[in-house]
Amino acid sequence: MNRRDFFKIVGATGAAAATAGCQGAGEHILPLVVPNEQLVPGVASWFATVCRECPAGCGVLARNRDGRVVKLEGNPDHPVNAGALCIRGQAALQGLYHPDRFAGPRVRAGGGLTPATWENAQKLVVERLAALRGAGKGRAVALVTQLEQGSLGVLADRWTQALGARPHVTLEPFAYEAIRAASRITFGRDAIPYYALEEAQVVVSFGADFVETWLSTVGYTRAFARMHAFRDGRAGTFIHVEPRQSLTASNADEWVRNAPGTEGMVALAVLRLMLEEGLGDRRFADAVARVDVKQVAERSGVAEATLRHLARAFGHARPGLAIGGGVAVSGTNATETQVAINLLNAAAGNVGRTVRFGPDSAYGRVTPYAEVAQLVQAMQRGEIEVLLLGQGVNPVHALPAGLGFAEAARRVGLVVSLATQPDETTALAHVILPDTHWLEAWGDYAPREGVTGLLQPTMSPVRDARPLGDVLLAVGRAVLGSEEGKGPLPWASFEQYLKAAWEPVVRGQWAAALRQGGVWRDVAPAAVQATAGPLAAGAAALEGDAGGFALLAYPSLRFYDGRGASRAWLQEAPDTMTQAVWDAWVEVPAEAAARLGVATGDVVRVSSPHGALELPAYVSATLHPQAVAIPLGHRYAPYHVPRYVAAAPTAMSPAALLGPATDAASGGAAWLGVRVTLARTGARRPLAILQATHDQDHRELAQHVDLRAAREQALRGRAGRHETISMYADQVYPGYHWGLAIDVDACVGCQACVVACQAENNVAVTGKASAAYGRQLHWIRIERWAEGPAAHPTNTFLPMLCQHCEVAPCEPVCPVFAAYRTEEGLNGQVYNRCVGTRYCGNNCPYHVRRFNWFQYEFPAPLEVQLNPDVTVRQLGIMEKCTMCIQRIIAGKDHARDAKRTVRDGDILTACQQTCPTRAITFGNLTDDTSAVTGLRHSPRAYTVLEELGTRPGVTYLKKVVREHA
């Protein structure tokens, strides 16, 4: 039994205790007067639950130390994420402990929200609902929640039926309705299939940003690594078509830049050329008979040769996979585009192999945007008297301004918000009934058919909050006048409802299901037949000035639709491509910037027919010259005053520029729908960009090797490797020698490790000004190094952290031995001994040592999250990566208890643990059988700045580049 199993068992048995613990929990976290016998001080319990930061529904293990959750990790048993978590999942703790969380119910009185008791606040809602019901106006009640694909969703449906309210609306700004509609058209199935990236040889993506937000980021990034990483032997090819070099595009072997909105015609042209080459099912020839390849090449800006090359690469793949997403399938022609992509898959014979219906995505169950629009219209007409908005829903911020939600909401008599934190929508609410955070709640969630994760409370609520399910039951019964145990809503609590719903499924194995984190089974692929009529390819229709720039409004890796924006960890983690933190920006193509005379940091006014934004420019050489791009989801700066929308100087999200346009075929919102004009304002708002340059200046920090050479070296070993020579004797390691190996080929630059490290090691947040001035404190950073032409560079992502050098430049210069070499090959740092001369910081060639310039604060109750195993550093001292020494100690203790030495897997560093692509490997270098030793001797192995003779303990594996995709 390893440590993880042990904790899981403790966790599962502790689950009962936790439920008992959260009954009637108050506002405060109380010390245990009567100790819980399951709770051993100093020993963590792990609770399995499901991440609800986005609809991907990854499995999570929450590490509970002494009653407080201090760290989240992916659930290794969960089929979606298999142990990994993305950056947003890692930062979820900051939502749990957010200083701005509502401390209890609020009722609007006068202009502001004033605290109220649950009874009074609920009474307000109940009275209004009862009156409406009495008057037979049940249809004037609307319930809007985020996607709740599970018991809560069912209960919400039940509730709306019982009250005669409008059908329950699930609101997800990115619902991939075009994929759903296209499946209906091509395959006759209203669903979003599972795309088996891991089994494809060639993946052609039309804007699908799976490294960032697409469908299920962690799951698809994992799958991508399996398909693409050289390590796993497949070394497949990935081609990405997008007008902007996004993070996903940067991971492609070939990035094809097309004119915005022309992905559909590109796909059709590729299909036609493929069929012309005899590389596909001729049945689809009729569908593309009218496609004029020359004209497509001209309109999309993709050369005919490139199209032909795409066709050949895709046609020869056994199997291939074409996917669509992002801005590409959110224009007014989104469905047509996705239909074209579907036909590519069908013609290449991928359907049923890499495109699998059956394990369909939960996204397919989101309420169509058209119905949301209808609700908003009803609100505008004053037909809605009571609007209940669940947590995770912030339509004022996240929906296109053209929909007019904010205006419509003002016409609603009673807006009830169940949000946990203030946001743009709660600013309009009359009553706030704060929901529990998902880490404090019971529930279940099915991200795809066959996989249902179970949520359980991982700690007692931090604030006086009640779960949405409980509120619905209580309010519903009060409105119906029924008693507990009777009527359509008889359950005492949502927990009871959930257990009752699950009993037939788990049959007494509830604890086992909880321990596992859910219930999963294989879903047989459903057979589908592709049909296609003749298709004409058109570009997306764009509203606005014909001479303007197409606005690419794309969901942000860090904030998704804005849900993550209140987390300071996410604000301070850089956007990998721009390396900007804290602020929003508008990406302006270099040509346009030169014309306008703006440089990065100059504030630009971006105007569309529906609104205007003023944002600092980020001048990009890679962006299509007819486009500008703005990430969605940027909101106020967390816990900085003024922090709320009402006080925010300007909006930051491009949703403010979008109109009511939709994709006609699916009804989905058109995120690509307007043209904007740019104007210089003359103001400057410098961006906090952490990376000074993306040019390595021939220093070979991030190295790469040709695929063919890599294969040959893998076979025969690399010749001519020289060891650095030294006049001194090599260090002798009597026990362990800890080392890391980082596969640059596998790293996709998702930044999950950065936040995981921050959560694990109590790394403080410094704020925009400090970060801009090189004072950020991250122990690990993801660097982007660009090579090749400025407009079309090849990017390599290099995770950089303390290299734990054997001949460490930091150590001899420290006058007090605060920096010293341990027997186990770590560069130790004794915080208490550090005087703060910062000599080590200067002398570190990698500049990975971080200094506490000030006394950094953790605004209450964020300090509750601090890892008790890691020192919180004082001002004036140096800190850096410790290779998670607290985990090393725990792992060694555990091994000693088992009377053996540490083996691979006993110790996972926080960065390694969360990495979706398994790019990081930790282990013992004195053990010849350990994985890390094997990687250290890999022909692809190198160390950064090797010529300095520092002998790092961190080995990098070269990125493998394809000569030509």
Next chain:
Amino acid sequence: MSDQPTGTPTFADVNRDVLRTLEPPGHRYFAWMSVVALILAGGILFWTGQVWWGIGMAGKRVPQMWALYITTFVFWIGIGHAGTLISAVLYLFRARWRTSIYRAAEAMTIFAVLTAGLFPLIHAGRMWFAYFLLPYPNQRYLWPNFRSPLVWDVFAISTYLSISTVFFIVGLVPDIAALRDASTGWRRRIYALLALGWEGSDNQWRHYRRAYGLFAALATPLVLSVHSVVSWDFAMALVPGWHSTLFAPFFVDGAIFSGFAMVAVLVLPMRHFFGLHAYIRDKHLDAMSKLILVTSLVLTYFYLSEIFTALYSGDHFEKASLFWKVTRTYAWALWLMYFCNCIAPLIFFVKKARTHPVVIYVVSILVLIGMWFERFNIIVPSLAHGFYPYTWGIFVPSPTDTGIVIGSFAWFFLLFLGFIKLMPSLSIVEVKETLPPPMRDTRHGAHH
């Protein structure tokens, strides 16, 4: 510009003129004193803020973890060098012209070291633990790291401070005795203490001479060693632009260069305000100017060597660092330094310039600016463009570090202003030695 006394002063003149400098000060002196004290108070206030809020108040960052404080530290250490050079080395070489300026130069040394000594404290992130650098016995057997150049600094500077202080005090003994005899009240008590019972007996003179020579011999190697050690703070590090064997002689020469400039800056006003033209004469100025010129030429040679080694080594990092320094953000500082240190002193090839007080003064100020910027150029731009392009960055001084650096100058001048009113700033004894002994024949040297 000033009227130079043509005749030679008598012993009595010497006594009179030197004691005159110690007369109760006038309004002008107090005005200067209060300006300096006010600036110092500002500096102390900034320092207090920095201790309270953290070193982040200074403009340091990654990659410039060191910046103005270490720049100014090295600057003051450098200034300190000329004093010992003048008093010890020139004494051993029997360079007679040193007599009129060595007292001021020695005082300058001590004050400069006292100023420089503040900076490691100001610089440390947790200065309240700075004592960790001392090898004091403790029950945990914690010892400083003797491999670290910063620990060498501790020893080098404390040795230098103690030797130069003792040397200074020993040299003062006969003069203090003269003051003791001429003063009353609290001054007399202090002078009596410092005079160590000096009576001027032959025996005392013999011992005094021997002790003085001995200390001069002891202090001489320090002139070379202290700044060499300070230079190793940089040379021992890996940073491109620092890692160079050139640094020790380069720093020593620069130190002497800037030290002489500072001596000129201090002595010329003294000469002017106290009318000491009879003692600090043209030949003295000429000798100082020549030394400034020589050290400037040597420095120019070192600058060229530095550029040459960077280019000739073929080391990519060194070359990149050099090109960046010469052409980018801080290029102005580099070119300013070259002008001040290499070009400006060339005027001393002109004989007239060597004795012209205004020219000397202006050149000396330029040299001081140039030498401060030399240290700045070594520290800030080198760190700005080191090994790792990700963290390349520009240092911007903040009010705190600027205020503290300016405050350090105030601290130095405060000490010096105090000195010239409390101690004889010319050596009565040594000046007299250079004069013909008094004769009963009053015609000899009696009038002028």
